[in-house]
Amino acid sequence: MTQPALAVHGLSKRFGSLVVAQAIELDLARGARTGLIGPNGAGKTTLVNLLTGTLRADAGTIMLDGRPIDALTPEARVRRGIVRTHQINTLLDETTVCDNVAIAVAERDGIAWRLLRFARRWRACIDEARSRLAELGIAHAVERRVSELPYGEQRLLEIAIALALRPRVLLLDEPAAGVPSLEAHAIHAALDRLPGDISVLMIEHDMDLVFRFAREIVVLAQGRVLARGSPAEIAADRQVRAVYLGRSAS
C-alpha cells in the first residue's frame, strides 16, 4: 500500500474536563476526498486546529508524507502543504480580493520579506491571483474590497487563497456554510474542480454536498471517531443515524 499523505495516530485534546479529541485515528490518501461529519460541538473544527498546529495536541502524532510534523509551528506546516479554510470567513476585509490572494502567493514564494526590488515579483503575484480568481468565477470582483463582497463570494475567496498556497492537504471547514442556495452552486463547482492530487478533508453539515463530494466519510461525535466508511456504508449505519443523520437528514 502506498503511504498516506496525512496520517493521524492517537490524537487527543481536552479543554479542562471537556474531551474534544480522543485518540483520533485518521488517514488521508493522496487525492483523498474525505468528508468529516458530526453534530455541533463534536470537535471537527478542533481537529482542523490540531492538524494546522493552531492548537497543541495533548497526545498523538501527525505525519505528513511519513514524517512527523508535531513539533512544527503553524506557519511551517503551511509551508509543508497543510492548508485550511475557515468556518467563519477570516479574510483581510479592507484589502481588495485580488490582493488577498496575491499576499498569499507572495508568502508562499518567500517574497513577503522583500522591502526592495519587488516590483516585478509582486506583479507576478498579482497576475497569478487574477488568474486563480478567474478560474473560480470571481474575475468581476478582483478590485473590490472584501467587505463589499457578497457572503458566497467571500467563501469562494477562502478557497481561492487556500489553493494559491498549493496545498498537499486541504482542510475545508464547512466551505458552504451560510451560503444561500442561489450562490452555492459556484462553491460546489469549485469543490468539484479541486486538483485531483490534493488530499481533501471536508467538514460539512449539508449532507447532499457531503455525499456528492466524499468517497469516504468519517463521523465524529464527542471527540471520537464513531464510524468511517463509504457514503453508502455511513448512510446505512444505524448508530450514525441515531446520533446524527436522523436529526438533520429527516
Added chain:
Amino acid sequence: MTALSESGLRRLWHGLPWALALLVYFTGGGYLGLGTHALVMILFALSLDLALGQAGIITMGHAAFFGIGAYAAGIFASHLSADPLLGLAAATLAASLFGLLSGAFILHTAGVTLMMLTLAVSALLAEFANQAHGLTGGDDGLQLGRMAPLLGLFGFDLWGKTAYLYALAVLFLWSLAAWRIMRSPFGRSLDGIRQNPRRMRAIGTPVWRRLVVAYGLSAAMAGSAGALEAQTTRSVGLGALSVLTSGTVLVMLVLGGTRRSYGAFLGATVYVVVQDFAAEIDPFRWMFVIGLLLMAVVLIFENGLTGLGDAARRALAGLPRRSGRP
C-alpha cells in the same frame, strides 16, 4: 483625463509638500527653528505610522526610540565625534537595536497588553535615564557642543538654515524608504497582520518575526528623528523619553491620518503650528485648543485631516460617504 496627465498630476501633488518645505526655508526667517522641529516631528510621526498605522502595533511608548536616538546622538557628540552624520547613524542603529530587542519580548502579545508593555518599557527607560546621571545628565539633560560641518562643508549657522535643510534631507530619504516599505510585499503583509493575524498565520506568515522587523525599522526612524532633534537644538532632556512625547506623536498621527502618504506630514505640521500660535496667545491653555481640534477632526473625518481630502473628492464625484461607522 488621459493616463499621462493623471500621473503627471500625481507627481505634481507629491512634489507640493516638498516645494512648500523649501519655500519655508527661503521665507521662514525667524520661524526656521520651529520648521525644523516640525520636520523632526513629521519623521517621528511617520515612524509611528509604520508600527501603528501599517502593522497595527498598538504602542504608547514610541518616545523610547525617539529618546534613545536623542541621547545616543548627545552622548556620541560629547564623547566620540562632533560629526552629525556619524552621530545620526549611531543613534539610528542604537534605537533600532533596542526596537528589535524589546520587540522580540513584547510582540508576542497584542491589544491592551501590548500597549501596557510598550508603556512599561518606555517608563523603565525614562527612569533609567533619570538615574544614570553620569551618562545622561539626569534632570539637567545634556548640552551638545558645536556640531562639525555637515559633510565637512556646511557649517551649522546661527539662524538654523543648515539645520533645517539637514532635517529636510533626512526626512526626505526616510519618506522615500517608508513609502517603499509600505507598498512592498513586506508592508502589505504588515497591513494584513494589522487587519487579521489569524488570516496571516493561515497563509504561513511568521507573524511575530515580521512584527519584530517592522518594529525595528520603525524604531530606527524614530531614533533618527530623536537624533535630529538633539543635534539641531543642541540639547537633550528627559522629555524626549516621556509618556507625554509618546502621546503627542500619537495625536499628530491620528490628526493627520494613518497609512496616508502625507498623514504624518499634515498632522505633525498642524500640531506644531497650532501649538505655537495657541501658546503665544495663552501659554497655559494651548492643550485645550489641540484637544478640541483633535475631537473635531476625529469625529468629522474618516481618517484624520487627509480624510478631509477623501471626503471632498467623494462629494465632488457625488458618491456617498463610505460606511463603516456605527
